[in-house]
Amino acid sequence: MELVCPAGNLPSLKVAVDHGADAVYMGFRDDTNARHFAGLNFNDKRARDGIRYAQERGTRVFLAINTYPQPAGWPRWEEAVDKAANLGIDALICADIGVMQYACDHAPQLNLHLSVQGSATSAEAVSFYHDHFGIKRAVLPRVLSLKQLRRVVSASPVPIEVFGFGSLCVMVEGRCLLSSYVTGQSPNTYGACSPASAVRWDKTPRGLESRLNEVLIDRYADGENAGYPTLCKGRFHVHGKTGYAIEEPVSLNTMELLPELLAMGVAAIKIEGRQRSPVYVEQVATVWRAAIDACQKNPSGFHPDPAWQQVLQSVSEGAQTTFGAYHRPWQ
Amino acid sequence: MLHRLIRRLPRPPQAPARFMLEQFLNKIFATAIAEEELDFLNDNVFQVRVDGIPMEFDLTLKNDKLKLSHVSDQWDLRITGSAYDFMLLAARREDADTLFFQRRITTEGDTELGLYLKNFLDSLDLSDLPFSKWLEQGLNGAIAMHDRFEPLGRALQR
Structure with missing residues (x-):
């Protein structure tokens, strides 16, 4: 092997x-x-x-x-x-x-x-x-x-x-459109998921925020481990709860x-x-x-x-x- | 911790230290500058803040020279971390993404600029740099000293 x-x-x-x-x-x-x-x-x-x-x-x-x-x-x-x-x-x-x-x-x-x-x-x-x-x-x-x-x-x-x-990630390799949906670019055609030019990290009073093309992807509390700022690993409000709805980092x-x-x-x-x-x-x-x-x-x-x-x-x-x-x- | 001990020392003036660092960086990155590998720093200001010790500066590239200046509000990318973690990165003892995931290093602003810098540093063949042996020994010595005194520092804090 x-x-x-x-x-x-x-x-x-x-x-x-x-x-x-x-x-x-x-x-x-x-x-x-x-x-x-x-x-x-x-x-x-x-x-x-x-x-x-x-x-x-x-x-x-x-x-x-x-x-x-x-x-x-x-x-x-x-x-x-x-x-x-x-x-x-x-x-x-x-x-x-x-x-x-x-x-x-x-x-x-x-x-x-x-x-x-x-x-x-x-x-x-x-x-x-x-x-x-x-x-x-x-x-x-x-x-x-x-x-x-x-x-x-x-x-x-x-x-x-x-x-x-x-x-x-969500592992629909070659077919994932999540990055395209937010940034217009994806690994499939451009070669990068969540291209860095679209990524912003901001320290805020509520925590460390990652944004992809201005869309809030995640907010990390102090001491919480961070991940790559991809839409699939973002946290979402679903039925009144906030959490990883697609994939965890x-x-x-x-x-x-x-x-x-x-x-x-x-x-x-x-x-x-x-x-x-x-x-x-x-x-x-x-x-x-x-x-x-x-x-x-x-x-x-x-x-x-x-x-x-x-x-x-x-x-x-x-x-x-x-x-x-x-x-x-x-x- | 080493930086806690250093913090108790009188603060040295920053300008001479910056000047020396600027000379040093221009020396070791002369080839990279000539090969246009640092062009991403043209007109971009990269701010470094070292937690715990009086070291902070703005870095940019002008007319093929790296320029260090006093911190301003006009930065494009700001990176903050402890002296120890920066040393681990420079000595290739830790991966930048690892430190980032663990929140030991933070970046703000132009993420792509940070990626350029990270990938530029990762692609350097350290053995090709001037003073590489000296640099490696210095960094490893400082890291070893920190590792040795960290338990003592913690004990003193209790």
């Missing part, structure tokens, strides 16, 4: 490689990937340096071109695929069928992985991408229970990668489920967080490397070390972790 770590910049890529990642994933500095944030990601020189650093040490590099191009911007996506092919990356993570077709036509040597943004939740959907574009791997969205995941993995024509750790942590994921044949564990710093990547990569190694050595006797869980807890959004949808008995 592989460990796939995020790299939003060159130092993060290096620490991921140095601390046990089997593969790292990255993006270019534009809207062709779903972490299009100010100052994040790789320019051409840094991309070349990073890819060399990783590949020389036996770590593979995946590049995300996983947004959905709109008609006016299409040349940027072509250019990104061409650049990826020239850089010699190990796989392209994509979601849009036009981008996949372009890659198949112009850079057939590129390995394609279906992005989580593709929102494929069944073996049939994965098979479609395999039959038409020859994808080599699929990253599944975080909406499946373990039972459902097992069904997809067993019937999928390609290896399956799932998220093991990181921030959670929590992080996914599947470490305890590792033996089950391993047994069902999941090929890779993906860590979320290209927007986080090199410290986060180092902490999380170190802990997950140790956990995956321990689990592979002795799956039936595997128990997460409390010290590992403490590290993961401390870097989590909202400082709470959950199994997400993996433990939903009704699904």
Whole structure:
């Protein structure tokens, strides 16, 4: 089972490689990937340096071109695929069928992985991408229970990668319109959920307020942990009560489920967080490397070390972790 | 806590300290400024307030030089935190989002400017900076001293 770590910049890529990642994933500095944030990601020189650093040490590099191009911007996506092919990356993570077709036509040597943004939740959907574009791997969205995941993995024509750790949202990846609704921009086409230019944090007598395009998203009392200012993690007045009506600001942590994921044949564990710093990547990569190694050595006797869980807890959004949808008995 | 001890010391005048910091920042970020990596600070004022010690300033980029000045009301982004947490960030011992989630660092104003700054700092290869060894030793020494004296500080407060 592989460990796939995020790299939003060159130092993060290096620490991921140095601390046990089997593969790292990255993006270019534009809207062709779903972490299009100010100052994040790789320019051409840094991309070349990073890819060399990783590949020389036996770590593979995946590049995300996983947004959905709109008609006016299409040349940027072509250019990104061409650049990826020239850089010699190990796989392209994509979601849009036009981008996949372009890659198949112009850079057939590129390995394609279906992005989580593709929102494929069944073996049939994965098979479609395999039959038409020859994808080599699929990253599944975080909406499946373990039972459902097992069904997809067993019937999928390609290896399956799932998220093991990181921030959670409502997880309708590739289809969520909440950010568009408030700001006009979304991860799907612009590459950023709740773009920073629309975000305001204000200290007020009633607490720390986060606003998205002037809409109040949340108000945190003193000492209360904050989260990313996305609409899905906002607090709403519903039937006279104020609370998290859609999603709580929590992080996914599947470490305890590792033996089950391993047994069902999941090929890779993906860590979320290209927007986080090199410290986060180092902490999380170190802990997950140790956990995956321990689990592979002795799956039936595997128990997460409390010290590992403490590290993961401390870097989590909202400082709470959950199994997400993996433990939903009704699904 | 270290900053509680420092608070009891007589306050040094801020202007010379600011001047020295300005010289230092221009030195270590010379390459980044030349490569236009700090252009997001052009015409934008970034205010830093350090809780517990007399350190606060406005930072901007003018004519390819970082400028530090006395705090004003004309800031675009304000960041507030303790000296200890800023040191943890500078030494790459803590993640900025972690400190933000835990409410140990607060930002107000132009969030995108803050994101630029955070991502600029995260993308620096610290070993490439001038004085990197000295800087690392200094920061780690100060953090270690804080960690050592924090229990004592707490005990004295009781």
